[in-house]
Amino acid sequence: xxxxxxxxxxxxxxxxxxxxxxxxxxxxxxxxxxxxxxxxxxxxxxxxxxxxxxxxxxxxxxxxxxxxxxxxxxxxxxxxxxxxxxxxxxxxxxxxxxxxxxxxxxxxxxxxxxxxxxxxxxxxxxxxxxxxxxxxxxxxxxxxxxxxxxxxxxxxxxxxxxxxxxxxxxxxxxxxxxxxxxxxxxxxxxxxxxxxxxxxxxxxxxxxxxxxxxxxxxxxxxxxxxxxxxxxxxxxxxxxxxxxxxxxxxxxxxxxxxxxxxxxxxxxxxxxxxxxxxxxxxxxxxxxxxxxxxxxxxxxxxxxxxxxxxxxxxxxxxxxxxxxxxxxxxxxxxxxxxxxxxxxxxxxxxxxxxxxxxxxxxxxxxxxxxxxxxxxxxxxxxxxxxxxxxxxxx
Numbered sequence: 001x002x003x004x005x006x007x008x009x010x011x012x013x014x015x016x017x018x019x020x021x022x023x024x025x026x027x028x029x030x031x032x033x034x035x036x037x038x039x040x041x042x043x044x045x046x047x048x049x050x051x052x053x054x055x056x057x058x059x060x061x062x063x064x065x066x067x068x069x070x071x072x073x074x075x076x077x078x079x080x081x082x083x084x085x086x087x088x089x090x091x092x093x094x095x096x097x098x099x100x101x102x103x104x105x106x107x108x109x110x111x112x113x114x115x116x117x118x119x120x121x122x123x124x125x126x127x128x129x130x131x132x133x134x135x136x137x138x139x140x141x142x143x144x145x146x147x148x149x150x151x152x153x154x155x156x157x158x159x160x161x162x163x164x165x166x167x168x169x170x171x172x173x174x175x176x177x178x179x180x181x182x183x184x185x186x187x188x189x190x191x192x193x194x195x196x197x198x199x200x201x202x203x204x205x206x207x208x209x210x211x212x213x214x215x216x217x218x219x220x221x222x223x224x225x226x227x228x229x230x231x232x233x234x235x236x237x238x239x240x241x242x243x244x245x246x247x248x249x250x251x252x253x254x255x256x257x258x259x260x261x262x263x264x265x266x267x268x269x270x271x272x273x274x275x276x277x278x279x280x281x282x283x284x285x286x287x288x289x290x291x292x293x294x295x296x297x298x299x300x301x302x303x304x305x306x307x308x309x310x311x312x313x314x315x316x317x318x319x320x321x322x323x324x325x326x327x328x329x330x331x332x333x334x335x336x337x338x339x340x341x342x343x344x345x346x347x348x349x350x351x352x353x354x355x356x357x358x359x360x361x362x363x364x365x366x367x368x369x370x371x372x373x374x375x376x377x378x379x380x381x382x383x384x385x386x387x388x389x390x391x392x393x394x
Contacts, residue, residue: 005123005169006114007238009145009153010130012090012107013162016047019083020076022139031055031073035063042252042334046078050162083107086138093133097126102238110150112238127165149234154186173232178205185229187222204230247281248289248339249273256295256332263333267324270338271317278340284309287342288319292327293335300327311346 012018016034021027031052035043045066048057055070066073087106094101097120100112113126120126127144134142143164145156152173156166159176168176182204183193195218201207208230215223228234249270257263267290278285288310289303302323310316320338 004114005146005148005167006112007147007150007153008111008113008123008127008130009147009150009157010094010109010111010134010142011144011154011157011161012134012140012142014047014049014053015107015140016078016083017049017052018140019079019086021049023082027074031057031070033057033063033066033070033073033075034078035075042254044252086140089137090134090140090142093130093137096133097130100238100240102240110153110238124165124167127167131163131165149232150236150238151186151229151234152232155180155184158184168232170232177230177232178203178208180204182207185226187226192219245343246289246339246341247274247277247283247285248337249277250291250335250337252335253333256334258332260329263324263336264321266336267320267338268313268317270336271320272313274338274340275311275313275316278311279346282346283343284311284346285340285343286310287340288316288323289339289341290320290323290327291335291337292324292329292333294329294331295334296331297334298331302326305342309344310340316340 017032032049034046043063045061057066057070098113102110123146141163143157143161145153147153147168152168156168159166212227286306286309291301293299
């Protein structure tokens with residue numbers, strides 16, 4: 001029995017860069033590279049326009065590397081408020097066709113359109129209408145994949161970028177999947193691909209030559225699902241639960257940090273950002289995690305599940321500082337990040353769970369209110385101030 005072709009994957013094309021080109025027509029047709037907070041050589045690329053990609057620039061690439069590949073590129077900081085604004089309009093388009101929308105990121109989603117055909121036409125027609133309405137409402141183009149499951153739909157959306165529309169029917173699965181690079185499989189990163197290349201595996205067809213036990217040996221428990229995916233089988237459902245699973249912030253330093261006190265000041269800054277976002281969404285959390293990357297790019301992570309739920313800056317700082325102490329830092333630090341997970345909604349009854357006093361809760365909310373009105377830099381804690389020489393360097 002053939003699969004019903006009811007799953008649609010929508011992926012906005014070079015989203016951040018496309019928004020910048022939309023808002024500034026002078027940027028159209030040019031190599032636009034969007035960085036993070038910093039555009040210095042220590043930052044990383046968030047998004048690159050297709051013009052920049054021709055030079056080998058891609059997301060997650062260090063800015064320093066991008067500038068070598070594309071020295072004439074236009075490097076811009078991200079404007080996330082604007083990206084969120086347009087994202088809401090895009091997702092409202094999706095909801096015009098089906099309530100079953102699974103948000104993967106600010107610019108990417110799965111849709112299940114089963115039961116929507118009488119009203120909106122075939123899955124192909126729905127995909128075509130989505131592309132037209134997104135373009136009309138936002139001025140942006142997207143690529144769309146249509147298939148019988150999530151894996152195939154995601155593969156399809158990537159086959160004809162930008163502005164593509166690809167449908168994978170059951171009879172086409174083998175012919176489409178087999179010639180594809182193993183790098184096209186979500187979850188197979190650079191290191192895993194290199195490992196497979198060493199044993200002569202470059203294409204999905206070659207990966208299919210490995211039996212189930214061999215895949216489990218290489219990929220662990222993920223080997224079983226991979227065995228099915230490369231054969232076009234995927235039982236995952238489109239989930240409409242869009243609740244945020246974690247909130248985090250990180251900072252790549254302008255210069256490697258060796259001063260432990262300075263590192264703690266950066267950590268406190270991040271804790272403030274994370275807890276402010278946490279309170280905005282009216283969540284409390286009981287999982288705290290940090291990550292530290294040294295100047296050799298070695299990444300270390302630590303996490304802890306608390307017996308209490310928190311949303312205050314002081315509580316997060318206390319626990320993340322303890323996690324940081326647990327890391328045996330021997331080399332200069334390039335990046336630090338902190339985050340929370342394990343959410344539940346905050347209610348008046350749950351306030352008694354906190355160690356934080358009501359006075360401290362009011363203090364946090366007051367700080368949030370001032371920053372909302374006057375900006376992030378309008379008010380700062382005394383112990384949050386960086387050393388004068390570091391501020392001057394920045």
